[in-house]
Amino acid sequence: MAVIEAAGLSKHFQARRGIFGGSRGVVRAVDDISFAVESGQTLGVVGESGCGKTTTAKLVLGLEEPTGGSIRFEGRDLQGLDAAGRRHYRKSVQAVFQDPFASLSPRMRICDIIAEPLVTNEDLSASDVRKRVLRLLDLVGLAERSADLFPHEFSGGQRQRIAIARALALSPKLIVLDEPVSALDVSIRAQILNLLRDLQEEMGLSYLFIAHDLAAVAHMSHTIVVMYLGKIVEIGDARTLARAPKHPYTEALFSAALPSHPDERREEIILPGEVPSPLNPPSGCRFHPRCPQAMPRCGREEPVLAPVAGRFVACHLYDQARQ
Amino acid sequence: MSNLTHSSVSSEPHRPVAAVMNRPLLEIDNLSTHYISQQGTRVVRAVDDVSLRINAGETLGIVGESGSGKSTLALTILRVLPTAAHIVGGSMMFEGQDLVRKSDAEMRHVRGKRIAMILQDPMASLNPLFTIGDQVAEPIRVHEGTGRTAAWKRAIELLKSVRIPSPETRVTQHPHEMSGGMRQRIVGAIGISCEPRLLIADEPTTSLDLTIQAQYLSLLRELQRRHGLALIFITHNLGIVARMCDQLAVMYAGRVVEQGPVSRIFNAPAHPYTEALLNSIPRMTDNRKRLTAIEGQPPDLSAMPHGCAFAPRCPAAFDRCHKDTPPEFNLADGRTARCWLASASVQRGAA
Numbered sequence: 001m002a003v004i005e006a007a008g009l010s011k012h013f014q015a016r017r018g019i020f021g022g023s024r025g026v027v028r029a030v031d032d033i034s035f036a037v038e039s040g041q042t043l044g045v046v047g048e049s050g051c052g053k054t055t056t057a058k059l060v061l062g063l064e065e066p067t068g069g070s071i072r073f074e075g076r077d078l079q080g081l082d083a084a085g086r087r088h089y090r091k092s093v094q095a096v097f098q099d100p101f102a103s104l105s106p107r108m109r110i111c112d113i114i115a116e117p118l119v120t121n122e123d124l125s126a127s128d129v130r131k132r133v134l135r136l137l138d139l140v141g142l143a144e145r146s147a148d149l150f151p152h153e154f155s156g157g158q159r160q161r162i163a164i165a166r167a168l169a170l171s172p173k174l175i176v177l178d179e180p181v182s183a184l185d186v187s188i189r190a191q192i193l194n195l196l197r198d199l200q201e202e203m204g205l206s207y208l209f210i211a212h213d214l215a216a217v218a219h220m221s222h223t224i225v226v227m228y229l230g231k232i233v234e235i236g237d238a239r240t241l242a243r244a245p246k247h248p249y250t251e252a253l254f255s256a257a258l259p260s261h262p263d264e265r266r267e268e269i270i271l272p273g274e275v276p277s278p279l280n281p282p283s284g285c286r287f288h289p290r291c292p293q294a295m296p297r298c299g300r301e302e303p304v305l306a307p308v309a310g311r312f313v314a315c316h317l318y319d320q321a322r323q
Numbered sequence: 324m325s326n327l328t329h330s331s332v333s334s335e336p337h338r339p340v341a342a343v344m345n346r347p348l349l350e351i352d353n354l355s356t357h358y359i360s361q362q363g364t365r366v367v368r369a370v371d372d373v374s375l376r377i378n379a380g381e382t383l384g385i386v387g388e389s390g391s392g393k394s395t396l397a398l399t400i401l402r403v404l405p406t407a408a409h410i411v412g413g414s415m416m417f418e419g420q421d422l423v424r425k426s427d428a429e430m431r432h433v434r435g436k437r438i439a440m441i442l443q444d445p446m447a448s449l450n451p452l453f454t455i456g457d458q459v460a461e462p463i464r465v466h467e468g469t470g471r472t473a474a475w476k477r478a479i480e481l482l483k484s485v486r487i488p489s490p491e492t493r494v495t496q497h498p499h500e501m502s503g504g505m506r507q508r509i510v511g512a513i514g515i516s517c518e519p520r521l522l523i524a525d526e527p528t529t530s531l532d533l534t535i536q537a538q539y540l541s542l543l544r545e546l547q548r549r550h551g552l553a554l555i556f557i558t559h560n561l562g563i564v565a566r567m568c569d570q571l572a573v574m575y576a577g578r579v580v581e582q583g584p585v586s587r588i589f590n591a592p593a594h595p596y597t598e599a600l601l602n603s604i605p606r607m608t609d610n611r612k613r614l615t616a617i618e619g620q621p622p623d624l625s626a627m628p629h630g631c632a633f634a635p636r637c638p639a640a641f642d643r644c645h646k647d648t649p650p651e652f653n654l655a656d657g658r659t660a661r662c663w664l665a666s667a668s669v670q671r672g673a674a
Contacts, residue, residue, distance in 0.1 A: 048532035155620050185388040186559050187621075190603035190614035197613065212533060219605035219614070242607050256537035258562025260606040262586045270541050271534045274502055 002036040003173050003206045004060060004093075008069035009033050011055050015279055027278045029055040031230040032069065035223075037174060040200065042207040044221030044238060046214060046253065050275050051227040053210050057176050060208060061095055062086075074173075091121055094167035098179035100159030104151040110137075110162055111147040117169045136165040140195060157188035161195065168199070174206045182211065193220060214257040218242040226250045229278055229286040236311020246313045249287045285316065293317060346419075347376040348520060348553050349400070354413030354423075356392075356399045361407075367624045369395040369408065371577035374651065377570070379520060382547065382554040384564035384585065386600075387574035388621055393557045396574070397523050400555075401440055402430045418520065436466040439514040443526040445506035448513075449498040455482070456494030459512050466517045481512040485542060504535035508542065515546055522547075525557040540567060561604055565589065573597050576622050576632035579651075583658030593660040595640075596633045631662070639664060 011030040014023050030052040037043045045053045058064040060071065062078070071078045073089055081089060097103045104113055114133045118124060124132070134144055140161040151159055160180065167175050177196070181189040193216065199205060211217050217224060221238040226247065234247040245251045252269040259266060271290045276282055282289050288298035298316055305312040356370040369392045377383045387393040398404050400415060402422060415422040418437065425433070442448050449458060459481055460474035469477070475494065482490035485508040498506055507527065514522055524543070528536040544567065547554055556567055564571055564585060572582040573596065581594040592598040602615040619636040622628055628635055634644040643663050652665045 048534060157620070185621075186561070186600060187388055187603060187617040190605075190616035191618070193605065194613050194616050213605075214533070215605040215607050218607050219609070219611075253533055254607070256533045257607065258560065259565045260562065260604060262565040262568075262589050264565065268537065268541070270537055274504055274535060275532070 001039050002072075003039050003074065004208075005036045005072040006056075006060075006069065007034050007072070009056075009059060009066055009071060010068035011052075011059055011064055012067045025279050028230045028281065029278065030059065030066075033225075033227075033230075033232045034069075035225055035232070035235060037206045037208055038222070039173075039206055040204045041222040042200070042209050042220050044209045044211070044217035044224045045227060046210075046212070046217050046224060047227035048212075048253075048275055050229065050278055052230040053227055054178065055230075056227075057095075057178050057208065057210055060174075061093060061176055062090065087121075091117075091170040092173045093176065094170065094172040094174075095176040095178065096160070096163050096167050096180050099183050100156055100163050101151075101183075103163050104159055106151055108150070109147070110149055110151070110154075113151070113162060114147075114166045114169055117166065121170055132169070133165075136168055139168065139199070140165045155188075156184050157191055160184060160192050164192075164195065164199070168203075171203075172205070174208065176208045176210070178210045179212070180209075181216065182213065189216070196220070214242070214254060215260065226253065229275065229281050231286060232305060232312075232314065233287065234311060234313045235305065240310050244309070246308050246311065246318070247287075247315050248291050248293050248317070252292075285314075346416075348379040348381075348417065349375075349377045350414075350416040351375040351400075352414050352416075354396075354399065354415060355411045356395055356404065356408055357411050358395075358405075358407045359409055365625050368577045368627065369624060370399060373413070373574075373577075373579050375572055375579065375582065377521070377553050377555060379553050380547070380551045381570060382556065382568045383570045383572065384556045384558065384568035385572045385574060386558055386561060386564055388559060390576075390621055390624060391574040392577040392624075393574050394525055397440065397525050397555070397557050400523065401434055401438060402427075403434070432466070435462045435519075436517045437519055438521045438523065439517070439519040441507075441510050441514050441522065441524040441527045443529050445503065445510045445530070446498065448510045449506060451498055454495055454497055455501070455509055459494070459509065459516060462513060462516045477516070478512075481516055482509070484515075484546070485509070485512045486538075487512075504531055504539065507531060507539060511539075511542065511546070515550060515552070518550060519552065521553045521555065523555045523557065526559070527556075528563070529560075543567070561601065573600070576627065577624055578632065578661060579659075580633065580662070581658065581660045583654070583656065587656055587658060593654060593658060593665050594633075594662045595637045595664070599636075599638070 009030060010032050013027040013029055015025055015027050017024050035043060045056060047053050055064065059066055078089065111133045114136055115129045118129050118132060133147055137144060137146055142158065142161055181192050184192060200207065209217060209220050218238055224238045224241045225232055226234040228249050234241065234250045245254050252271045255266055255269040269292065273290050284299045284301055285303050288294040295316060303314045303316050305314045308318045352374050354370060354373045358367040358369055373396060385393045399410060410423055456475050456478045459478035463469050463474045463477050478494055479490045482493055487493050487505060487508060528539055531539060546552065556563060568585050571585045571588050572579045575596050581588060581597045588597060589601065592601055599617045603617055605614060617636055622632050630645045630647055631649055634640040637644065649661045649663050651659045651661050653659055654665060
């Protein structure tokens with residue numbers, strides 16, 4: 001069963017000239033995308049700056065209102081939720097961010113940081129709160145005495161554990177993980193990724209995992225979404241997609257991922273140019289100006305997601321194979 | 324491709340390196356750089372007894388986590404250390420001269436001209452108030468005394484060689500008008516502007532997107548080939564090492580714990596830290612459910628444990644590791660490792 005289902009989800013921003021200036025056009029940060037996060041599974045989102053992955057995370061967290069389409073949580077549309085339903089949703093969807101030095105208040109003790117969501121959302125006695133905090137600390141592998149310390153007394157990896165404990169405080173269904181290990185040292189990353197996986201198995205958590213480290217995404221995810229300029233270009237089973245990408249952009253992206261061994265010989269696809277401005281995206285397929293396999297029709301018609309080799313791809317290359 | 328071989332330095336840019344130079348381009352021996360507090364009570368051994376070699380035209384990767392001393396090592400080579408840091412011992416022979424003994428004035432002729440550096444954040448290297456042309460031309464004017472017009476001409480050629488589109492208009496623009504990838508390529512152009520022999524790149528692609536990183540790495544490799552540059556890559560990313568480097572030095576807590584040819588180290592790491600590091604990175608094609616994590620934290624450099632710095636986290640540690648610091652053992656295949664386990668294999672090799 002899907003915990004979260006997005007259908008035709010869009011977020012368009014009005015770009016303005018100065019404070020009083022007129023509209024300069026529309027930035028389609030997220031443009032008509034659909035995906036689902038299954039219960040107990042991880043959906044990985046990859047793409048480069050400006051592809052819309054952070055906007056997608058904000059939409060799921062309810063930090064932005066969609067300008068089109070819908071998000072359904074446990075089968076119910078978020079738009080139609082009453083106040084109680086909204087509160088339930090906010091408790092069920094939590095987030096862990098990239099920088100554990102910025103996401104924890106330096107003036108609060110660890111127990112207060114972790115207890116904050118409990119105190120604001122649940123009616124518990126002080127001793128119950130303390131008990132819950134200690135259990136959460138144990139769950140993320142921190143000693144009991146950590147509770148009375150301040151964030152500066154911890155290393156990056158330990159801080160990220162604290163951020164995870166806080167996210168777990170309200171027993172959420174879904175956690176949005178926005179680059180959860182990229183600020184950490186290499187030897188610490190594996191600790192945190194393992195912890196996240198263990199917690200998922202123990203508690204049946206679902207993750208929306210956003211990262212630029214493709215190998216980490218492939219390792220953690222059940223399904224991978226590849227985004228380019230606000231559109232999904234490929235979506236499918238993580239292993240299938242990582243081993244044999246089909247969309248030319250996915251191919252280039254995965255070929256640009258660094259090898260894990262010097263003897264690993266791969267075809268390097270170096271894409272020309274850079275991601276175009278989302279204010280003025282190319283016509284037709286948004287990837288066509290950089291695509292090594294672009295055809296005349298790619299500049300005219302926008303491809304739609306369609307099944308190719310066990311996953312969905314939005315590319316005209318596969319039109320004929322399908323017919 | 325533009326021709327950058329007008330300057331006097333590069334009259335023989337394609338010379339077969341090993342044949343001409345028998346000695347390594349840079350030979351670092353027992354180098355130590357310590358941060359010493361004002362009262363002298365606190366000493367941080369950021370770089371501790373490090374020996375390294377790099378030949379002309381070669382690429383050396385230096386990997387380590389934050390606090391392993393890799394960036395301090397780079398700053399030591401360039402002699403641009405903060406005031407609290409002192410080179411307390413060792414030598415750095417570069418083109419036959421010891422950089423440790425050079426005066427500040429002499430170092431100014433080395434820095435930017437013979438040894439250049441690329442930093443992680445291009446915006447920190449570029450001055451927002453000056454045009455791209457002024458900044459690319461500056462080292463050429465300073466080091467080679469070239470006139471403004473000629474230096475600008477060279478700047479345009481350099482921009483072309485780092486694949487900046489329409490360089491004639493770009494030279495008159497300012498850094499804020501460029502994308503992140505373009506800025507980093509401009510920093511690269513400044514780096515190679517005086518045809519250095521050694522280029523030190525400290526995490527040069529960390530701020531770049533994947534496809535832009537791929538563009539930049541292939542550009543660096545092309546520049547290296549064209550100018551016979553030696554490259555030192557300072558990174559925490561083993562993937563960059565796998566893609567770019569010939570030689571690898573792994574640093575932990577200020578010391579080089581293992582060094583040697585990249586493929587040998589990846590195939591059979593001699594030091595448990597290297598092995599653990601290689602096992603902890605996720606791979607695109609692996610089916611492992613859990614990664615092999617390294618438990619614990621790196622040590623505090625001002626309060627180092629006795630013996631081997633990695634011993635408290637090491638799965639293979641035994642009594643001696645907690646008592647004696649292992650020296651650098653030379654292994655049979657041209658590698659060195661600071662590990663008592665390696666000493667056993669050296670003895671076996673001798674017997």
